[in-house]
Amino acid sequence: METNNSFSFQRLMLLGKQSLIINKKLIGISLAGFAGTLFMLLVFFQYKSHFSNWGNSGYMLIFTFLFFVLGMIYSSLSFPAFRSKEKSMTFLMLPASATEKFVFELLSRIVVFIFIMPVAFWVVANLEGALVHSFFPELINYKFSFGKAYSEITAQGVEGWLKFLFIQGILFVFIASFTGASHFSKSPLLKTMFTFSIIVAGYAFFSYLLFKGLNIRDYNAGKNIFFMDKDDSIVFGAIAITLINLSLLSISWFKLKEKEA
Amino acid sequence: MIQINDLHFAYPGQQPLFSGLSVHLEPGSITGLLGKNGAGKTSLLKLLTGLLHLQSGAISVLGHNPRKREVAMLNDVFMVPEEFYFPRISINSYIKAYAPFYPRFDRAMMDQILAEFELRSDSNLQKLSHGQKKKFLIAFALSTRCRLMVLDEPTNGLDIPSKSLFRKILAGSLEDNQLVIISTHQVKDVENLIDKIIILDNGKVIFRQTIAEISQKVCFVSGSSYDLEGAIYSEAVPGGFRLMMPNGHAETEVDFELLFNAITNGKKIG
Numbered sequence: 001m002e003t004n005n006s007f008s009f010q011r012l013m014l015l016g017k018q019s020l021i022i023n024k025k026l027i028g029i030s031l032a033g034f035a036g037t038l039f040m041l042l043v044f045f046q047y048k049s050h051f052s053n054w055g056n057s058g059y060m061l062i063f064t065f066l067f068f069v070l071g072m073i074y075s076s077l078s079f080p081a082f083r084s085k086e087k088s089m090t091f092l093m094l095p096a097s098a099t100e101k102f103v104f105e106l107l108s109r110i111v112v113f114i115f116i117m118p119v120a121f122w123v124v125a126n127l128e129g130a131l132v133h134s135f136f137p138e139l140i141n142y143k144f145s146f147g148k149a150y151s152e153i154t155a156q157g158v159e160g161w162l163k164f165l166f167i168q169g170i171l172f173v174f175i176a177s178f179t180g181a182s183h184f185s186k187s188p189l190l191k192t193m194f195t196f197s198i199i200v201a202g203y204a205f206f207s208y209l210l211f212k213g214l215n216i217r218d219y220n221a222g223k224n225i226f227f228m229d230k231d232d233s234i235v236f237g238a239i240a241i242t243l244i245n246l247s248l249l250s251i252s253w254f255k256l257k258e259k260e261a
Numbered sequence: 262m263i264q265i266n267d268l269h270f271a272y273p274g275q276q277p278l279f280s281g282l283s284v285h286l287e288p289g290s291i292t293g294l295l296g297k298n299g300a301g302k303t304s305l306l307k308l309l310t311g312l313l314h315l316q317s318g319a320i321s322v323l324g325h326n327p328r329k330r331e332v333a334m335l336n337d338v339f340m341v342p343e344e345f346y347f348p349r350i351s352i353n354s355y356i357k358a359y360a361p362f363y364p365r366f367d368r369a370m371m372d373q374i375l376a377e378f379e380l381r382s383d384s385n386l387q388k389l390s391h392g393q394k395k396k397f398l399i400a401f402a403l404s405t406r407c408r409l410m411v412l413d414e415p416t417n418g419l420d421i422p423s424k425s426l427f428r429k430i431l432a433g434s435l436e437d438n439q440l441v442i443i444s445t446h447q448v449k450d451v452e453n454l455i456d457k458i459i460i461l462d463n464g465k466v467i468f469r470q471t472i473a474e475i476s477q478k479v480c481f482v483s484g485s486s487y488d489l490e491g492a493i494y495s496e497a498v499p500g501g502f503r504l505m506m507p508n509g510h511a512e513t514e515v516d517f518e519l520l521f522n523a524i525t526n527g528k529k530i531g
Contacts, residue, residue: 003331003332003333003336004332005329005331005332005333008332011332011362014361014362017358017361018358018359021350021354021357021358022348022350022354022358025349084346085344086342086344086345086346087346089312089340089342089345090345090346092311092312092330093310093311093312093335093338093339093340094335094359094362095332095335095336095362095363096332096335096362097330097331097332098330258314260307260312260313260314261307261312261313
């Protein structure tokens with residue numbers, strides 16, 4: 001029987017099974033650590049807000065912070081085999097195609113996180129809220145709802161291209177860390193953040209030189225960065241970030257394909 | 262099974278390691294790959310397994326280009342490197358995690374070799390000694406029944422009984438369609454195992470013959486200074502000399518170290 005060298009769901013499942021066997025203890029400890037840390041954080045901030053001033057928005061602030069920070073850190077741990085030569089050799093010699101290895105990393109580091117983290121947050125937040133409410137009845141708004149938070153956001157007019165821009169922006173944070181992990185063997189997150197800081201600073205300085213330095217027009221940072229009005233710049237930004245995300249994913253795929261040990 | 266044509270390779274910013282290397286290897290043998298330090302033995306093994314990419318030339322392994330790292334090649338090639346990493350899991354868990362990727366993996370063979378190496382399947386891999394880890398990896402490699410097995414310094418870290426066991430298990434486990442390439446400095450550990458020798462020097466294969474061919478052409482004897490005249494190559498040893506002579510009559514066991522030194526010093530054996 002001829003082997004499918006490109007992509008096989010069976011081999012993708014084997015990669016998943018392998019990862020679970022190797023990392024099951026780490027996954028358990030990480031989830032427990034996340035739950036414990038989140039519990040203590042929520043209790044702390046509810047205490048600071050004197051319990052009675054706490055509401056859904058408080059939960060959403062903490063969720064948003066943790067979602068981005070933990071997501072960035074988790075994505076930057078992609079391709080763990082690239083951290084050492086010995087691990088790289090084992091990873092590259094594993095009988096799975098580059099596409100399968102890439103898709104598995106993408107699913108396990110970004111997609112799974114995007115789905116699991118909100119679920120875990122919701123469970124811990126509601127458990128914590130119910131427990132604290134039983135000791136401190138003044139904590140009235142202890143139930144957390146993503147639906148309520150989503151309604152509040154859309155009520156502020158976040159829809160259409162702006163919503164798409166937000167989604168692509170969120171994905172950009174994860175994909176940039178993911179690509180950095182494929183490119184840098186040591187300290188990938190720090191090096192990725194440094195690289196993108198240089199790129200953004202360079203672009204801002206370039207547009208500053210263009211308008212202020214060459215005196216083309218009155219310099220207005222918000223307008224001149226994207227060279228157009230607000231609505232057009234939202235569309236431009238959404239398309240640009242989407243293309244950047246796709247480019248970054250391509251870079252990490254080619255990095256995996258050409259990797260040597 | 263392996264065809265290398267006019268291979269050119271150099272690490273970035275370094276002198277060329279291989280300049281026009283060509284070699285052809287067929288299955289059904291255990292081939293010893295010998296060379297001085299820095300000759301490129303490990304690099305050649307990595308090029309064969311797709312872990313390094315050549316600059317020019319062509320390599321074909323089992324009909325595949327190793328650079329593409331196709332699954333059809335990867336599940337028929339296994340490399341036991343000199344340095345390796347194991348996750349913090351038991352031997353049983355490792356087998357469950359990795360064995361399914363090799364279609365011909367033989368669990369019964371694995372259990373048998375583990376028993377011979379005195380390794381328990383519930384042992385944590387991280388807690389084993391280096392020699393025990395190496396034995397496990399060799400057992401796993403043999404159990405995959407891959408057609409090409411590449412072993413880089415396989416006896417490093419093995420105790421004397423384990424080296425003997427390694428020779429016995431390797432010799433008894435191989436099939437006619439399999440090729441094993443052993444890269445080693447410890448020629449005495451594998452001298453009763455290999456049936457073909459390749460010697461690398463200055464980026465090229467300078468010697469490639471079977472043990473049978475070598476035995477027919479030369480013999481290895483001990484002698485005194487009076488016997489030096491007819492010797493192809495000689496080395497002083499306590500009590501006299503070790504000599505490599507043209508083979509007139511009886512076949513002797515191949516002295517790999519003497520042969521290696523002779524070849525790398527420019528001697529020819531016909």
